[in-house]
Amino acid sequence: MALKVVEETDTLTHIALTGQLTVMGVERVTGALHEHVIGRGVNTIIDMTNVSFIASSGINLLLDCRKQLLRSGAKIVLLGLRPDVEHTLRTARMDKLFDMVPTLEEAKGALACL
Secondary structure (H helix, E strand, O other): OEEEEEEEOOOEEEEEEEEEEOHHHHHHHHHHHHHHHHOOOOEEEEEEEEEEEEOHHHHHHHHHHHHHHHHOOOOEEEEOOOHHHHHHHHHOOHHHOOEEEOOHHHHHHHHHOO
């Protein structure tokens, strides 16, 4: 699991995750997520195009990020989910908590609505 910062502005954080969000994957990216997402407290796009699997620990990590960002009035949008990852998140009813969109344009549009 790896995390890459795509863009950081005063009002937006855009990161990309690569790999599997398992217990080990979560351990590898938690520090960077706290630094670049929670620590900044701005609207966030998490590009999950290259996430091939998400376990409950990965879902919990996303929920923690969402909870912390809500405290600062910010929101997370999940971008580019693979069908099996999207299915897992929808089965866990995460689509009720996160906007899940296929394109960067839609992700930025969802955040502009705030």
